Amino acid sequence: MKPMKTALIGCGAIAGNHLTAIGKIPGVEPVALCDAIPERAEAAKKKYAPTAAIYTDYKKMLDEARPDAVHIATPHYLHCEMACEALARLSRKTGLYLRRGNRPHDRSRAEQPGEAHGLFSKSI
Numbered sequence: 001m002k003p004m005k006t007a008l009i010g011c012g013a014i015a016g017n018h019l020t021a022i023g024k025i026p027g028v029e030p031v032a033l034c035d036a037i038p039e040r041a042e043a044a045k046k047k048y049a050p051t052a053a054i055y056t057d058y059k060k061m062l063d064e065a066r067p068d069a070v071h072i073a074t075p076h077y078l079h080c081e082m083a084c085e086a087l088a089r090l091s092r093k094t095g096l097y098l099r100r101g102n103r104p105h106d107r108s109r110a111e112q113p114g115e116a117h118g119l120f121s122k123s124i
């Protein structure tokens with residue numbers, strides 16, 4: 001079976017938790033990491049995902065890495081835009097994980113494209 005390709009946007013304080021969890025799931029591969037501050041993405045790559053590609057532009061990452069699942073771990077105000085961009089590029093098997101705390105009206109806006117594709121998107 002082909003590995004599930006995951007990508008992470010935001011390599012700050014909580015990113016290590018995500019990448020540690022991803023690393024424990026058989027068949028799941030972190031293929032790309034993005035942070036606006038490249039040193040943060042580099043540090044996460046070195047520690048958790050040595051084969052992952054590094055990006056500072058998350059849209060470029062989504063277009064090039066074509067992940068099956070996207071973890072969004074950026075500040076709240078960016079969640080909606082990033083979720084919509086991820087969902088707009090998704091295939092039917094794409095998953096989306098949003099860190100908790102995004103505003104309810106943004107959350108429902110981000111869920112609309114997912115529902116249109118018959119997908120499940122969830123904010124925890």
Ligand SMILES: NC(=O)c1ccc[n+]([C@@H]2O[C@H](COP(=O)([O-])OP(=O)(O)OC[C@H]3O[C@@H](n4cnc5c(N)ncnc54)[C@H](O)[C@@H]3O)[C@@H](O)[C@H]2O)c1
Nearest residue numbers: 010011012013014034035036037040073074075076099101
């Ligand atoms: N830190 C925690 O213990 C914790 C716990 C639960 C939930 N969360 C949630 O996780 C999310 C991230 O929190 P954090 O503590 O890791 O924040 P953080 O500020 O440490 O990390 C956020 C990262 O996002 C990057 N970023 C900002 N704009 C970007 C952009 N346009 N493109 C790419 N990267 C960008 C920043 O450079 C930074 O490295 C938040 O929604 C937060 O509420 C954090």
